[in-house]
Amino acid sequence: MFRIGQPEIDAFAAVVRSKKLFRYTKGGQCERFEKRYARFLGVKHVAMTSSGSAALTAALAALGLGPGDEVIIPAQTFMATALSVVTVGAIPVIVDIDESIMLDPAALADAVGPRTRAVIPVHMWGRVCDMDAIMRVARRKKLLVIEDACQCAGGAYHGRMVGGIGHAGAFSFNYFKNITCGEGGALVTNDAAAARRAACIIDPCNFFWTGRREDFRPFCGTGSRASEFEGAVINAQLDRLPGMIRTLRRMKNRVLRQTAGLGLVPAKSNSPDGECGSNVVYQFPSAALTARFAKLVGGTILSQTGRHTYTEWDPILTRSGAAHPALDPFRFPENKGCRMNYRKDMCPQSLDILSRSVIIGLHPDRTAVEIDKLIKSIRSAAAAVVKP
Numbered sequence: 001m002f003r004i005g006q007p008e009i010d011a012f013a014a015v016v017r018s019k020k021l022f023r024y025t026k027g028g029q030c031e032r033f034e035k036r037y038a039r040f041l042g043v044k045h046v047a048m049t050s051s052g053s054a055a056l057t058a059a060l061a062a063l064g065l066g067p068g069d070e071v072i073i074p075a076q077t078f079m080a081t082a083l084s085v086v087t088v089g090a091i092p093v094i095v096d097i098d099e100s101i102m103l104d105p106a107a108l109a110d111a112v113g114p115r116t117r118a119v120i121p122v123h124m125w126g127r128v129c130d131m132d133a134i135m136r137v138a139r140r141k142k143l144l145v146i147e148d149a150c151q152c153a154g155g156a157y158h159g160r161m162v163g164g165i166g167h168a169g170a171f172s173f174n175y176f177k178n179i180t181c182g183e184g185g186a187l188v189t190n191d192a193a194a195a196r197r198a199a200c201i202i203d204p205c206n207f208f209w210t211g212r213r214e215d216f217r218p219f220c221g222t223g224s225r226a227s228e229f230e231g232a233v234i235n236a237q238l239d240r241l242p243g244m245i246r247t248l249r250r251m252k253n254r255v256l257r258q259t260a261g262l263g264l265v266p267a268k269s270n271s272p273d274g275e276c277g278s279n280v281v282y283q284f285p286s287a288a289l290t291a292r293f294a295k296l297v298g299g300t301i302l303s304q305t306g307r308h309t310y311t312e313w314d315p316i317l318t319r320s321g322a323a324h325p326a327l328d329p330f331r332f333p334e335n336k337g338c339r340m341n342y343r344k345d346m347c348p349q350s351l352d353i354l355s356r357s358v359i360i361g362l363h364p365d366r367t368a369v370e371i372d373k374l375i376k377s378i379r380s381a382a383a384a385v386v387k388p
């Protein structure tokens with residue numbers, strides 16, 4: 001999805017020339033990004049991490065989640081969302097998505113049990129969750145909300161940037177994302193106490209460089225500090241993000257406009273102007289029609305990405321929670337009352353929707369001619385597949 005070139009080469013080279021490769025150098029690149037990204041998102045605290053998984057895990061742990069807690073996650077996301085819950089000692093509860101391909105707020109409300117303490121809405125595919133509905137349920141049921149915005153840098157929900165709407169949010173800057181520094185991530189929050197705990201989780205040794213504090217007692221952890229190379233590259237990427245998202249949104253709107261009126265049904269959008277515009281998704285009444293359309297346009301059926309549906313999350317389905325059995329949250333006595341009876345058929349609504357949804361990816365560097373060609377192919381596939 002990303003664009004990359006000379007600005008990133010220059011930013012990287014400047015770090016090499018400076019020989020300042022450690023993030024605690026004053027005025028360093030990671031710190032610069034954290035300040036800029038906080039302004040961009042309109043949040044108080046941003047902490048760079050080595051990955052999106054590390055950002056999610058730090059967010060959950062910083063908010064105090066752990067053994068004895070259930071955390072609700074959607075049936076379609078990258079497996080890392082589920083793993084982050086297990087990593088902090090809690091248990092993921094997998095809940096249906098709705099026609100928008102995002103967590104179904106009604107299914108969320110129904111799924112909350114006595115052990116449920118948090119929910120992770122995932123803004124998948126650069127699309128956005130119905131955050132008003134989710135926050136309403138969360139307030140009513142007293143849940144913490146950790147937004148997984150790993151696939152949605154630059155996305156917004158009715159004018160509010162995603163990641164900063166719940167109690168904390170996580171972004172990934174890995175190779176597949178809107179902005180990338182190869183590997184990397186960021187945790188974001190408006191909660192000062194959570195930010196202090198997160199800093200310790202991300203780098204438990206940080207006080208050797210940032211100083212000991214009277215008001216905070218550090219605890220043990222492994223750490224997931226980002227490097228100045230990542231900081232430099234992601235700063236250059238952030239410069240590109242607003243322009244890239246504008247281009248993608250224009251492209252998506254053009255495709256949707258010029259394929260309207262043919263009987264095609266685009267997936268419901270929770271915030272049409274806020275989506276990143278990275279793709280268009282069409283839905284069909286049957287799996288057979290979906291397969292025909294996907295083949296004709298070269299799109300992907302969302303149940304067949306090979307890794308994003310819960311049925312493919314082997315360590316979760318088999319409850320293999322840790323390298324050492326004594327550290328396995330699925331065996332913790334505290335988690336005895338948590339729901340962990342995973343079955344491949346447990347979310348039939350999600351499996352049905354995903355098997356009837358075709359995603360067609362866009363890229364900001366696609367030319368007008370290429371988009372014309374895509375529109376033509378969607379129109380002719382619609383003529384072949386959709387009944388008048």
Ligand SMILES: Cc1ncc(COP(=O)(O)O)c(C=O)c1O
Nearest residue numbers: 051052053078080081150172174
């Ligand atoms: C929705 C989602 N959550 C979490 C992650 C984990 O991010 P990372 O690969 O940077 O650890 C990803 C990465 O692909 C993702 O797509």
